[in-house]
Amino acid sequence: MKVTLKDVAEAAGVSPMAVSVVLHGTGGKKVTVSEEKAEHIRRVAAQLRYRPNTLARSLRSKQTGAIAVVFQHFGRLSPERPYRTQILNGVAEALFPNEYTLSLCPRMMRDENGASIGDGRFDGILWCRPDFTEGSVDAIRGASVPIVLMHAPPGSILGVPTFCADNESAMRRVIAHLLPLGHERIAFVIDPISVSSVEGQARALALSAAADRAGLPEPEVLILAEDHSILSRYSKNDRPHSALICFSDELAGAVLASCEQLGVKVPGHISVIGFDSSWFCERTNPRLTSVNQPVERMAFEAASHLISLIQSQRDGNVPNTPVSSVYDCGLDVRDSTGPASQTQIPRF
Amino acid sequence: MKVTLKDVAEAAGVSPMAVSVVLHGTGGKKVTVSEEKAEHIRRVAAQLRYRPNTLARSLRSKQTGAIAVVFQHFGRLSPERPYRTQILNGVAEALFPNEYTLSLCPRMMRDENGASIGDGRFDGILWCRPDFTEGSVDAIRGASVPIVLMHAPPGSILGVPTFCADNESAMRRVIAHLLPLGHERIAFVIDPISVSSVEGQARALALSAAADRAGLPEPEVLILAEDHSILSRYSKNDRPHSALICFSDELAGAVLASCEQLGVKVPGHISVIGFDSSWFCERTNPRLTSVNQPVERMAFEAASHLISLIQSQRDGNVPNTPVSSVYDCGLDVRDSTGPASQTQIPRF
DNA sequence: AAACCCAACTTGATCGCTAGAATAAGAGTA
């Protein structure tokens, strides 16, 4: 059967406490065991193939060594997909060296009332959903463990630290790059799934704002279908675009392919910009200019901050005022952007 | 303070047991509570904002609703990176509808002896490391919960179900495709990190075997550096290659870029094949022929099987003989492969 | 020599919850 700490204690002829101290270094405060006896206990434990029950330990000690990462979607169709990998990498890089485990939660743990994250099971929560429903806000507020928000602007929820990439800065950079090149008719290209996501909306809005500030007309939004035909457009004018800002690199790749097929030259006739600046940008023809979001760094820092919150809470320190970090985005200029075309091309 | 089940019981004027039954539907076997009282308990619990402690529940009931996924690497530099996303997607798709949580473990949980997975914390283990050290084999054998292996050939560890993609079939298909096209000088292209991975070794070996079976000379192995220059080569001959099999699509993309730069025509002068058949293959020029591994499906089925193991163990059923699934790989033929060139080109 | 200290342990009480047996009260039956 299962070997418990008590079994080891009996076999070694000592109290359970002694075993606990020797094997886990954690029994009360001033409990000590002589090195001689300790060695004996270790030997007995190994011989019996004793395996500590993490659950029981956590229940008593109130530390689980696990962090919950809550995504909005997780599956084949998720529009978050490009991020997720980067986020997980960043988070993992922060957690694993500190011996934390990373748990993916489909949503918050079940609870018809819509609230509550599996209580007691996690030392902290990394909330990666950009949506905030009534239920989830309650759950976040009521969380009994430290929590940080990603993809949320500062102050989204009072007293909760936030980490987010600054879409505004991204779009300002895009415009700052395009304006001197003479672009005036700009469109935002997005797929049908992402268009309804918070991130999609935010970027479209940010682009509008940036264009407006630069005195450019409201950018059109093009929704591309699976086969890359234009699904629908919201337009206020009918002059052809000279620059397309795409929601993702993957989408930009599709646009480049369409252009080639239609005989539209990039950047000769039209400029194309992607989002994420992934390795893929170096492999397209022409090489893809793309917005560079520091997602991985952001995730790393969010997770690191979460760890420090957990530790300072454990040590009884006063929680410092919540951090709110906004990460500037860069624009990696490659070969898919150039001066606005003077040639009148068929409207894309 | 924390509201416990006991608090709710007292406030509602009933026994803790009654509360447990009403809120979690799980108290012994034949315990019932009248609907009237049940409603009352639910109301009181909501009012007190009671949140059950999952940990305590799990400790008692011996069910955690969590699955551990153990990867070999998890970070920026991991050669497993292309898989991981796919694996996680497949696993998530199997677990989440069943209310399981997915935990990523850096390696097995700490233990100087090299063995032991956080005991009690998980209902099952999905082992995704293709390497089997003495320590890990012991840990797997000694696991007190169901476990399945991915990337492990059938029978790797006696009595443990395995799920793996069949590199042999992949490479046989590659050869079957190339042979009629007249290719004889074939090379396997790989990066310095992957070359030492089990997967890298396995594929190189599988290619060798397939070539041998077809009566072709031993394929050369080319290791590409970061800048895509050839790092080293193991060659037995000095005639130029006519076909390059790459370890990943990403690498194949780099090779295509190099070819373009050097003025080598694909597939005119040389044929190139990738691995994974990702979306990216449709975006390269020419479109990339690539091996199609059913990783996501494999992960989904492995996870589903694990769940069924857990459930049948809980219900006290006899464990059926261990399943061992091998997944055939396909070859998605696109435009980067063609007849072997007759022209003598500078050796790549 | 009485008082005191400290290392080296042990004891008992939980952490929050739930399985299984026990109990109480009403209903059916011979």
Added chain:
DNA sequence: TACTCTTATTCTAGCGATCAAGTTGGGTTT
């Protein structure tokens, strides 16, 4: 009436570990 059978509800033990508060016994201090 005595007897079993339901149905509702509580009681008693822990799950496996850790914490806080003892308990030893030898060595020091004054």
